[in-house]
Amino acid sequence: MITLLTTAAIFATLLSDAVVFFRATPIPEFLTGTNWSPNPAGGGQAFGIVPLLIGTITVTVTAAFISLPIGTLTAIYLSEYATPNARSILKPLLEILAGVPTVVYGYFALVYITPVLKATIFPEMSTFNALSASIMVGIMTIPMVSSISEDAMSAVPDELRQAGYGLGATKFEVSTGIVVPASISGIASSYILAVSRAVGETMIVVVAMGAQARMPAVREAAFGIPFINPADVLLESGMTITVAMVQITGGDLTGGTLPYNSMFALGLALFVVTLVMNVISDIIAERYREEY
Numbered sequence: 001m002i003t004l005l006t007t008a009a010i011f012a013t014l015l016s017d018a019v020v021f022f023r024a025t026p027i028p029e030f031l032t033g034t035n036w037s038p039n040p041a042g043g044g045q046a047f048g049i050v051p052l053l054i055g056t057i058t059v060t061v062t063a064a065f066i067s068l069p070i071g072t073l074t075a076i077y078l079s080e081y082a083t084p085n086a087r088s089i090l091k092p093l094l095e096i097l098a099g100v101p102t103v104v105y106g107y108f109a110l111v112y113i114t115p116v117l118k119a120t121i122f123p124e125m126s127t128f129n130a131l132s133a134s135i136m137v138g139i140m141t142i143p144m145v146s147s148i149s150e151d152a153m154s155a156v157p158d159e160l161r162q163a164g165y166g167l168g169a170t171k172f173e174v175s176t177g178i179v180v181p182a183s184i185s186g187i188a189s190s191y192i193l194a195v196s197r198a199v200g201e202t203m204i205v206v207v208a209m210g211a212q213a214r215m216p217a218v219r220e221a222a223f224g225i226p227f228i229n230p231a232d233v234l235l236e237s238g239m240t241i242t243v244a245m246v247q248i249t250g251g252d253l254t255g256g257t258l259p260y261n262s263m264f265a266l267g268l269a270l271f272v273v274t275l276v277m278n279v280i281s282d283i284i285a286e287r288y289r290e291e292y
Contacts, residue, residue, distance in 0.1 A: 017264035036213035038259035066138025071145025079153035106207025128210030152186020192281035210237035
């Protein structure tokens with residue numbers, strides 16, 4: 001009941017102030033605007049969420065490309081290949097990553113990851129960029145994927161494994177053809193939770209990606225189809241929804257102003273996104289859960 005009441009109170013708080021904001025800024029303008037300037041020095045406020053969405057999606061998707069495959073492979077190793085002694089040592093060591101403060105991850109990305117990438121692969125990379133932040137967010141969420149997926153794989157009955165071996169399957173075939181499909185609901189849930197965690201990450205992005213709401217240039221490809229070059233997003237600074245909220249709260253704004261209320265509109269948008277992802281996770285888990 002405490003959990004439910006807390007969630008309801010958060011939603012009600014966000015909604016009440018967001019409604020005040022949307023009375024002054026229409027929802028279509030908020031969702032389709034390409035300029036985010038809540039408190040510019042020379043006036044001309046703009047509350048377009050598109051640049052923030054691009055930054056959030058960039059960090060989330062790039063981090064997912066790192067954490068999901070590495071976390072899944074790590075879970076398969078811990079569940080199927082590692083000895084009990086190795087598992088008892090490696091799994092706690094891996095989960096230590098989840099206890100590292102996120103500001104430390106951000107500092108590591110800024111001081112080490114970015115200089116290495118600039119000196120080797122991307123010399124044109126900006127000091128504050130989305131790629132380094134995404135890499136560290138991906139590393140941070142690996143323990144979440146690997147731990148939950150490994151628990152789901154360990155729950156698969158050994159009878160299924162023995163049946164596969166009895167039919168002549170190899171260790172790899174049993175792992176990928178029997179264990180992973182049998183635990184797909186838990187694996188999918190770990191994916192959704194890791195992505196949700198990446199969506200809400202703040203400190204890594206603030207330190208390593210910067211706080212500049214920048215709309216990348218839209219290029220024109222063949223047949224007149226517009227597109228955004230990923231390099232224009234990954235190698236430059238940007239801003240996510242959470243960073244925009246931190247920037248607003250860190251200023252000299254007072255309650256009741258339009259920029260202050262925009263923070264609650266951003267929070268409501270983030271709340272809806274994470275809620276939808278968690279509902280999807282529950283649906284997948286219920287749809288594919290195996291009961292033995």
